[in-house]
Amino acid sequence: MPEKSKTYEKSPPKVFIRTFGCQMNDRDSEIIYGLFMERGWKIAESVEDADCILFNTCSVRHHAEQRAYSNMGMLAKLKRRRPGVILGFTGCTAEKDKDVVIKRLPHVDLVAGPGEIYNIPDYIEGLMKNRKKIVAAGKLERPDRENPSYRGNKTGTYVSISEGCDNFCSYCIVPYVRGRQRSRKKELIIEEVKSASEMGVKEITLLGQNVNSYGNDLKDGQNFMTLLEEVHAIDGIKRIRFVTSHPKDTKEALFQTMRDLPKVYKHLHLPLQSGSAKILKAMKRGYSPEHYLGLIDGLRKYIPDCNITTDIIVGFHGEEDSDFEETYSIMKKIGFDSAYIFKYSPRPPAESSRLADDVLPEVKKERHARLLELQKEISRRKRDSRRNEVLPMA
Ligand code: SF4
Numbered sequence: 001m002p003e004k005s006k007t008y009e010k011s012p013p014k015v016f017i018r019t020f021g022c023q024m025n026d027r028d029s030e031i032i033y034g035l036f037m038e039r040g041w042k043i044a045e046s047v048e049d050a051d052c053i054l055f056n057t058c059s060v061r062h063h064a065e066q067r068a069y070s071n072m073g074m075l076a077k078l079k080r081r082r083p084g085v086i087l088g089f090t091g092c093t094a095e096k097d098k099d100v101v102i103k104r105l106p107h108v109d110l111v112a113g114p115g116e117i118y119n120i121p122d123y124i125e126g127l128m129k130n131r132k133k134i135v136a137a138g139k140l141e142r143p144d145r146e147n148p149s150y151r152g153n154k155t156g157t158y159v160s161i162s163e164g165c166d167n168f169c170s171y172c173i174v175p176y177v178r179g180r181q182r183s184r185k186k187e188l189i190i191e192e193v194k195s196a197s198e199m200g201v202k203e204i205t206l207l208g209q210n211v212n213s214y215g216n217d218l219k220d221g222q223n224f225m226t227l228l229e230e231v232h233a234i235d236g237i238k239r240i241r242f243v244t245s246h247p248k249d250t251k252e253a254l255f256q257t258m259r260d261l262p263k264v265y266k267h268l269h270l271p272l273q274s275g276s277a278k279i280l281k282a283m284k285r286g287y288s289p290e291h292y293l294g295l296i297d298g299l300r301k302y303i304p305d306c307n308i309t310t311d312i313i314v315g316f317h318g319e320e321d322s323d324f325e326e327t328y329s330i331m332k333k334i335g336f337d338s339a340y341i342f343k344y345s346p347r348p349p350a351e352s353s354r355l356a357d358d359v360l361p362e363v364k365k366e367r368h369a370r371l372l373e374l375q376k377e378i379s380r381r382k383r384d385s386r387r388n389e390v391l392p393m394a
Contacts, residue, residue: 008040015041015124016050020068021058023207023243024178025091027158028117029056032090034148035121047078052086052124054110057093059173062345065093072105079107086127088112090120092177098137113137114163114178118145140164140179146188149195156203156239159192160184161227165209167246169273170284170351171316171344174209181210183218190230197236204231206242212249225257232261241265247272248286250295255302266303270295271311275330276323279316284351289330296334307337312371315344315364317355324367331374337382339375343368 015036019029032054033043044050053075057068068089075087088110089101095113102108109127112120116136123134142163151157164179165172193204206227208214215222224242231240240263245254247270258264270292274280277288299306312327331339343364346353 012040012042013051013128014044014049015052015054016044016047017054017056018047018071019056020064021056021060021092023158023205024160024209025056025058027160027207028091028114029054030150030152030158031147032056032117032120033152034150035118036124037150038148039121039125041121047075050085051128052088054088054090054120057089057091059092059096059177059347061342062347068093069104072108076105076107086110086124088120088124090114090117092173095137095140095177096173098135102133102135109133111135111137113140115139115142117142140177141182144182144184144188147192149199151196151199151201154200156205157196157201158205158207159189159196160207161189161211161214161224162208166213167210167248167286168284168351170282171313171347173347173350176349178209181213181217183214183216183222185218186215186222186227186230189227190234193231193234193237197234200236202237203239203241204237206231206240208242209244210246210249211242212245212251212254225253228257228261228264232263237263239263239265241267243269245270246286247292247295252298252302255299258306259302266305267307267309268299269309269311272327272330272334273311273313274316274319274323275327276319277326279319279323279327282318282352283313283316289326293330293334308334309338310334310336310340312339312341313344314341314367314371315359317344317352317358319344319359319367328370328374331371332378335378335382336375338379339371341368341371341375 017029017032019025047053055068055072058064072089079085079087087108089108090112091114094101094111098111101111110123112123119136123136162181162183164181165175166181168175211224214224214227245268250270258266272292273283273285275289346357
């Protein structure tokens, strides 16, 4: 752990991080804050109060990316008013667009991909002495090491169990910006959960792009179920959640483990993406609608009232009305507790970005609205039936 800098004792510099995107980015921002605090920095309340402003960006969808660019664009005015402030663009878009960020945002000083998070305080302190812009990207793999103890939320917190992904779903950019899957050593995960528990944290969410393949690359017999059992044994932790599962690697053993471990919250987020076998094949998801239905049936055998949520993409390349209707009917059949529904947008360099984005925007919009309406209806019916279960018959 670096020596707390004496120079900062009197007037510690302040850092402000704006986080876009997923829980992985939330956790990364927390780690970056912790690294700065270990050096005596403070957390700024707002951009106006900060000596360093970082945007931790997301590139899973076009919209999220554009939001980060336009918001950072607006900070050019602040930079003119306060030339001393240091601006950084980190996270997945920084990695994806490493060669264009500075051109689009000439007032930015640092561009650093997810693989560089442990070096960010060094880069920033270097920029405080010498303002030569830094572009640190291309190294997708970050060291698997102990993380700073700082936790933004003292009741529930994230612990990442792996980085990157090996699945290369044809629409997804994650493997190109976060690299291939690297499972973290079990000892480091357990240590991190213990230190969080000692800080009073009661709820842990284990994070991975595909938690079900945890340990496959460790080759030491560890897998996600054995990890869940070890986390479950840690004193002080009352509830354990995990995201994200992948249907092709989700097995019955997970359902049994979820049932048998009381602290494991009875919720499974299992992205379906599409109900059409043709589209799932084009997405390279590695399972069929029938296989997915089999998993849901299996899960409900072990945990009848399990909370089940999912992700759906509408308007993927080649999606015809009949494909969409298959998605509509499988959602109706399963009855998810909630669903995140997205309109497809090509994400270069992901494979499908080389295919025509041939579903018209208005068709995507209409399909998106129909699934939202369906899910609203399903969630309302589930709420009513739960309410009727508890309300005594009038
Ligand atoms: S499983 Fe597929 S969608 Fe999920 S992060 Fe990996 S490549 Fe992306």
